[in-house]
Amino acid sequence: MNKSFFILCTLVTLALGVGFWLHQEPVDEPTNSELVFENFRDTLDTLKSIEITNSQGGLLNAESVDGVWLASIQAGLPKYPVSKKHLSELLQAITQVRYLEAKTRKPQKFSELGLQALYAEDSIATLITFSTGKASQSILVGKTAQSGQGSFIRKPSETQSWLVDRNISVPVDKYSWLQQPILPFQPEKIVSVSRLDQAPWTITRDVQSSSLTLDNMPLGSKLKYEAVLSSVTTALTDLKFERLLMKDYELTRSLEILTVLELHLTDGMFFTLNLGKKGDDNIVYFSNFDGVPYWGAWAYQVSNFTAQQLIKSLSDFLEDKSSNQSEVDTSVEQYSIDEGESPQ
Structure with missing residues (x-):
């Protein structure tokens, strides 16, 4: 009885094993050395x-x-x-x-x-x-x-x-693999930048030394820090977009203009950068340029952070005098108090 039962169990186990094997998916042996696209x-x-x-x-x-x-x-x-x-x-x-x-x-x-x-x-x-x-x-x-x-x-x-054996990256949307930044040149190519709307200012580059100066700087004022002017030219040449838009009259006239900048380059080219607001979107477009550069044919949606880098007033470049004077006054007052105290 026990022997018959053992044989029966063995046969059932084999049958289940064969059935499991038959239901397994046939898989080719991988060829590690084989290229996916040989040629x-x-x-x-x-x-x-x-x-x-x-x-x-x-x-x-x-x-x-x-x-x-x-x-x-x-x-x-x-x-x-x-x-x-x-x-x-x-x-x-x-x-x-x-x-x-x-x-x-x-x-x-x-x-x-x-x-x-x-x-x-x-x-x-x-x-x-x-x-x-x-x-x-x-x-x-x-x-x-x-x-x-x-x-x-x-x-x-x-x-x-x-x-x-490799991670194959693909774009997340139709803009993510387009060329960035927008303008295809380095900061050193910018000879001057001028704000043309309210609170105008001009930054000029000395072509020989490549140093930047703020034109008509108020008498007695100082720059906030050494690289404050170059931060403007860098922001312009690092300008990136989130989305491309069709640049047409309907779009440009609908914008609430935030700033207008005029750029002059070392090769004599000049153009205008216009930054405006439409709803919650920040839109940049270029105008008044020579020729037909590809970047001039579009309008660009940019982030809030990027937009803020372009909106500069004269005071953004200059050291805050009132803050310095307050520090001096505080220092003098502290010094006077210390001098006036008598030993106990």
Whole structure:
């Protein structure tokens, strides 16, 4: 009886084991040395376009024009330069990325890796397509591995998903991979900055020494600190935007102007920077410039902090005399009291 029972148990265990094995998903052995795109490096020089999309729409639609990558933001409007840093990091990652571990083939499990098709409900995948004009290659990028090292990917034409050995970064919105800052030159190129609206002032650079001076500084006044003037030119050349806007008459006339600055550059170019308010938004646009610089074709939404860096009055540059006098008076009063006390 005991022997029969033992045999029966053994048979049941084997049957369960075989059933479990049959229901396991067949997974290819990972090939750690295999590149995801074996010949991608050979196509870098012939790439014509890069398109990045997710379930919400386009994140980046860029094309190479005479060696410069430009992004289409809105139909009928000029293209905008793409960040060289972000683009080079993406191309380097795609060139070097290797398979690390094979994952699921089952479409119903793709959501766990963030690799659902873009049309699927709640898809968080990002589709990247590289095209030479004659051929294209695509990759779906999903979640980052829990370890923080490596991304889950899948080629759209295949059901096999993979963990790869690199984190593949994608833009969070259609503005995040555009070139920043707005103005494409260094502070040293600014010869002068003048505020033209209320409380006017002018900062001028000596071309020979590159030092900055505040014109018509009140007699007897001093600068608040040594770099207070250079902080203005730095703020202008570090100017970053949060969102691009169509610059048209309707927008510019609707703004409550906060400040107007005129800039002159070493190459003779000059232009006006206008900062205005529309509701809670701070808007910058440029006018009165020569030629058609790409940065002059747009209006830019900027942060409150950025806006405050541009709104300067004369008093912001000068040492507060009343504060200094108060310190002197306090010091004199303390000294007098000490001198007037008699020993006990």
